[in-house]
Amino acid sequence: MTHPLDGVTVVALEQAVAAPLATRNLADLGARVIKVERVDGGDFARGYDHVVHGTGAHFVWLNRGKESIAVDLKSAEGRAVVRRLVERADVFVQNLAPGAAERLGLGAGELRSARPELVVVNLSGYGTGGPMEQRKAYDMLVQAEAGLISITGTPEAPVKTGIPTADIASGMYAAQAVLAALLRRWRTGEGATVEVSMLEATVEWMGHALYTQMHTGSQPPRMGLSHSSIAPYDAFPTRDGQVLIGVQNDSGWRTLVTEVLGIPELADDPRFATNVQRVRHRAECDALVAARTAQWTTADLDVRLAAAGIPAAQVKELDQVVQHPQLRARDRWRPVGTEHAPVEALLPPATFTDVEARMGDVPALGQHTHALLVESGMDPATADDAISRGVALQAEHCRTAPAL
Known part of the structure; x- marks a missing residue:
């Protein structure tokens, strides 16, 4: 059986958590995801730690099933490569600093003026406009601004959540928006420009607590493991x-x-x-x-x-979760390749009865660079020259043809 997003190509100029989570969800559903990375180290998440056989835990979690091309976006050649890849894609996702995509010639307006059918998703911390547009927006900071920290913890001390909630919320909404935009495009031929703000995604998740504040004038107290309105x-x-x-x-x-x-x-x-x-x-x-x-x-x-x-x-504890009898009984773990060794990864929560999620390997930095340079229009010799000059980076130990 085919995967739901077979035939869909996504180009992602992404880093950290929010956008990579969105595009990993799309890759699991069968989309081809081309991840554009920096030549000087790639996605920041690669270096958060090296606990998974030398690779960062965040990166392994968020980037399976993708192809990695590493190009120098400060160079005209590098920007042109990405532009040509986007011209062949269905979806472009980016979570660079506000205004950075536009400065690279990869803003939604410019891209969609040439291809109105393109779906462009821009993820940011605080959204376009407003006094916080240019502020740094790390997960903990957004949790604080959204009020999540104020209601999380014990009466004595507020805490952030143990997972990057703001990143996850915005990444999930971004993936949902891509699916909705593609559905509309298949009906009408019309693409879309979508904006997802980490702040707005997290405030939406505040749900009942926010309504309690608005309609009583008081926010729910921090209760630890307890509940403000239920006992025991x-x-x-x-x-x-x-x-x-x-x-x-x-x-x-x-x-x-x-x-x-x-x-x-x-x-x-x-x-x-x-x-x-x-x-x-x-x-x-x-x-x-x-x-x-x-x-x-x-x-x-x-x-x-x-x-x-x-x-x-x-x-x-987490060691018990890894061996959780419910997950093991339901056969929810699958092997996934990484640069140095295979790991176990959990199947996505949404289970299709007729086809299993495409659990692709986690790419090395620049693993698919040469092949994607050629796909973007370079001949092999020119691609080799671009790599030798540092315009692009190829992981020589694992030169791989892109998935088709």
């Missing part, structure tokens, strides 16, 4: 650790105390019979639950809770 909803001790329990309705409370914890007298206790009362008496409620959960081991309590249909989970 927290981590509770066991004999050898802890279990998270989240009871979201009154029938669940009755089941918890009667079938699991063995304290049926609390089911109709006026302090706890309704969620409103349990939240009002949260400290008492949590203390009574904790006193009972502490008599079981984590594994035993987890089994009891699951059997009773009570929402619960163990707080797993």
